[in-house]
Amino acid sequence: MNAIVVGAISGTILSVSTSYVVTGRLFHRFQAATPQVWRPESWRSHAAAMALQAVAGAAIGLVFLVARSPAPGWELMALAAGVWGALAACILVQAVYVRWHWGFVLGLLLDWLLFVLGVLGSCSLLSAAP
Numbered sequence: 001m002n003a004i005v006v007g008a009i010s011g012t013i014l015s016v017s018t019s020y021v022v023t024g025r026l027f028h029r030f031q032a033a034t035p036q037v038w039r040p041e042s043w044r045s046h047a048a049a050m051a052l053q054a055v056a057g058a059a060i061g062l063v064f065l066v067a068r069s070p071a072p073g074w075e076l077m078a079l080a081a082g083v084w085g086a087l088a089a090c091i092l093v094q095a096v097y098v099r100w101h102w103g104f105v106l107g108l109l110l111d112w113l114l115f116v117l118g119v120l121g122s123c124s125l126l127s128a129a130p
Contacts, residue, residue, distance in 0.1 A: 003061040003069065003127040010122035011057015011115070015050045018114045027107025034101050057119045064123040072124050084116045 023031070031038065039045065060083060070076040088109055095105045 001127050003064045003123040004058045005061070006123050006126045007061025007064065007119050008054045008058040010119045011060070012050060012054045014057070014115050014118045015053035018118065019049075019053065019111055022111040022114065023107050027104055027110075030101040030103030030107060034099055034104070037099055053115070056115070060116060060119045061123050061127075064120060064127075069127065070124065072121070076120060076124055080116050080120050083120070084113050087112045087116065 063083060064070075064079070067075075067079050070079055091105065091108050091112065094100075
């Protein structure tokens with residue numbers, strides 16, 4: 001299966017599972033500590049977030065292809081570190097300007113680490129070249 005499709009599907013699954021557990025449950029109390037920075041939640045906001053994470057998964061699948069589809073091992077971990085490092089830098093830049101609680105920022109970093117590892121792991125295992 002194409003890595004971009006695998007990335008989109010695994011991104012959607014991870015959005016529903018790990019993001020719910022990490023951001024929605026484990027670190028939500030830190031998010032609740034700064035109510036002034038959040039919009040009201042609705043099914044539309046959750047659906048939009050899931051769609052955007054599917055796009056992020058597809059983009060990571062594309063990066064996986066551009067990196068010549070590394071097999072599980074050090075090359076894949078280096079790719080994961082690079083992708084997560086770029087995402088983490090973006091999160092930290094936003095944290096400089098937005099009054100997020102530090103615990104929420106740590107939760108976002110963990111959530112995206114698990115997301116990147118999950119998508120790249122899925123791409124590596126499910127999009128093997130014939």
